[in-house]
Amino acid sequence: MWPWRVFSAKPVTIVERGDDRVALWLAPGTLTKAPPGFRVSIPELAAGIWPFSDWRWYGGRLMIWQRGDSHSTYVSWSDEGEFLGWYVNLEEPWRETPLGFDSTDHLLDIWVDPDRTWRWKDEDHLAEAVEIGLFTQGQARRFRREGERAIERIEAWSAPFDEGWENWLPDPAWPLPSLPNGWERL
Ligand code: MG
Numbered sequence: 404m405w406p407w408r409v410f411s412a413k414p415v416t417i418v419e420r421g422d423d424r425v426a427l428w429l430a431p432g433t434l435t436k437a438p439p440g441f442r443v444s445i446p447e448l449a450a451g452i453w454p455f456s457d458w459r460w461y462g463g464r465l466m467i468w469q470r471g472d473s474h475s476t477y478v479s480w481s482d483e484g485e486f487l488g489w490y491v492n493l494e495e496p497w498r499e500t501p502l503g504f505d506s507t508d509h510l511l512d513i514w515v516d517p518d519r520t521w522r523w524k525d526e527d528h529l530a531e532a533v534e535i536g537l538f539t540q541g542q543a544r545r546f547r548r549e550g551e552r553a554i555e556r557i558e559a560w561s562a563p564f565d566e567g568w569e570n571w572l573p574d575p576a577w578p579l580p581s582l583p584n585g586w587e588r589l
Pocket of ligand 1 (some may be wrong): 492493508512
């Protein structure tokens with residue numbers, strides 16, 4: 404979410420909610436609310452202009468957040484359960500609310516292939532956001548430094564990468580969750 408508007412809402416199953424870490428499962432086929440195709444230009448984002456559509460999630464995503472971190476790590480699978488890789492999403496530390504967990508995306512991301520090669524993703528989105536004043540230069544530098552800390556973990560292959568999450572499977576008995584009323588309220 405952005406301070407002025409919810410961007411997307413995704414119903415999930417809590418896999419872990421410990422003192423150190425939270426892990427959430429976003430199952431294939433889950434009905435989410437989001438701008439069509441999750442596609443919004445940076446100026447539209449800054450202006451808070453986007454419609455919501457029902458978006459059926461494809462692929463599986465386990466979102467792991469170490470409390471305090473300004474990023475979370477997604478473990479990504481195809482609809483068929485094939486492991487695709489890891490995604491480091493730079494974002495505000497999660498805020499727990501009565502409805503779930505909120506965060507604000509920092510636009511810059513890192514993708515990690517199953518063979519552990521990594522690359523920055525969407526550096527142009529963050530640069531454009533700084534250009535139009537959505538984020539400051541200082542914020543962008545901090546986001547990148549957080550990414551560099553994540554890259555150190557990738558290169559050292561430390562937690563959460565070395566914990567076998569790529570072999571994790573959801574309980575087949577879990578129902579698909581749906582969004583609670585009030586998901587669109589800030
Ligand atoms: Mg992101």
